[in-house]
Every structure is written in structure tokens, then in C-alpha cells.
Amino acid sequence: MYVILVYDIGEKRVAKMLKHCRKYLNWIQNSVFEGEITEAKLKEMLMGARAIMNEDQDSVILFKSRNERWLDKEIIGVERSSIDNFL
Amino acid sequence: MYVILVYDIGEKRVAKMLKHCRKYLNWIQNSVFEGEITEAKLKEMLMGARAIMNEDQDSVILFKSRNERWLDKEIIGVERSSIDNFL
Numbered sequence: 546m547y548v549i550l551v552y553d554i555g556e557k558r559v560a561k562m563l564k565h566c567r568k569y570l571n572w573i574q575n576s577v578f579e580g581e582i583t584e585a586k587l588k589e590m591l592m593g594a595r596a597i598m599n600e601d602q603d604s605v606i607l608f609k610s611r612n613e614r615w616l617d618k619e620i621i622g623v624e625r626s627s628i629d630n631f632l
Numbered sequence: 633m634y635v636i637l638v639y640d641i642g643e644k645r646v647a648k649m650l651k652h653c654r655k656y657l658n659w660i661q662n663s664v665f666e667g668e669i670t671e672a673k674l675k676e677m678l679m680g681a682r683a684i685m686n687e688d689q690d691s692v693i694l695f696k697s698r699n700e701r702w703l704d705k706e707i708i709g710v711e712r713s714s715i716d717n718f719l
Contacts, residue, residue, distance in 0.1 A: 606705065617697075619693070621682065
């Protein structure tokens, strides 16, 4: 399945969350990730995310689509994923 | 059409961009919006966004779907849109 993940995480936890999410998805903007993922890997990722985040303060939103073709993506301005390759 | 908009905007411009996007879409997280919008309104919104942003530094990503039902949304942790109502 294709997912978009966006998070809003307290500063102290954000580096850890970034590293965690990049294991599973492509980083496309500051706090935004996308990619194809299996149901099993998604569960694993969310379990890890819950362990990192403070659920009273932080927020993770996940959009899931069975097919990437159902979504068009348009980027205006800087494309972060091109920067990502150098990190 | 249903859209998800995420931005990564320099601090100086972010308040203006937030105000602008909220005219057209629902604010669901720090820098994330979603909602139904017509093609005409979307064009208008993007024109306004381009006027606010610095295209060499800032980034706006737009995901478009013809139908909201093609996407499942899952929220983990704090739901910002409930806070939004009090602003």
C-alpha cells in the first residue's frame, strides 16, 4: 500500500523520529514521508513511532491508499528529496 | 477534488501562509491541510501561496485525489484539528 506520513513532534524527539521513519519511507519534506509499504512493515513502523513519541503532545497523521496512482503529487518551490540524497 | 497540502516555509512567512491556506482548506496539523476544493479555487490558492513563499527556500507539496474515499486517514497522538476550533 502507498502511504503519506506527516508528524508534528517535540524538538527533543524529532531527530529520533526522523531516523525511524526513514527506515521505512522516503523523506520528501521537513516532516513528511511517503512510500510503498506492506501492512506488516507499517505496523512495525507505527509501533516504533509510538515508542518514540509522546502521545499527549505529539501527532502523527497517516494517509493510506491502496494505489499510488490514485494520488497526483505536485511540488512547488524546493524539492527536499533531492537534498535528502546528500545527507 | 480532495487535496492534502503540506508546507515547509521560512519562519518569517509561515504565519501568512497558514492564514492563506486556512481560507481554502482544513488545518489538521502544524503544516498540514486537507479538504475538498474545486480546480478553480485550487489555482487561486496556489497563486496566493506562490506570492507568499520564497520558491528558492520554501516548499509546498500537494497531493490530489479525485475522491477522498481512496484515502484512509489515521491519527496517532494529539488531534490538532480539535485544537484548531478554539483558535
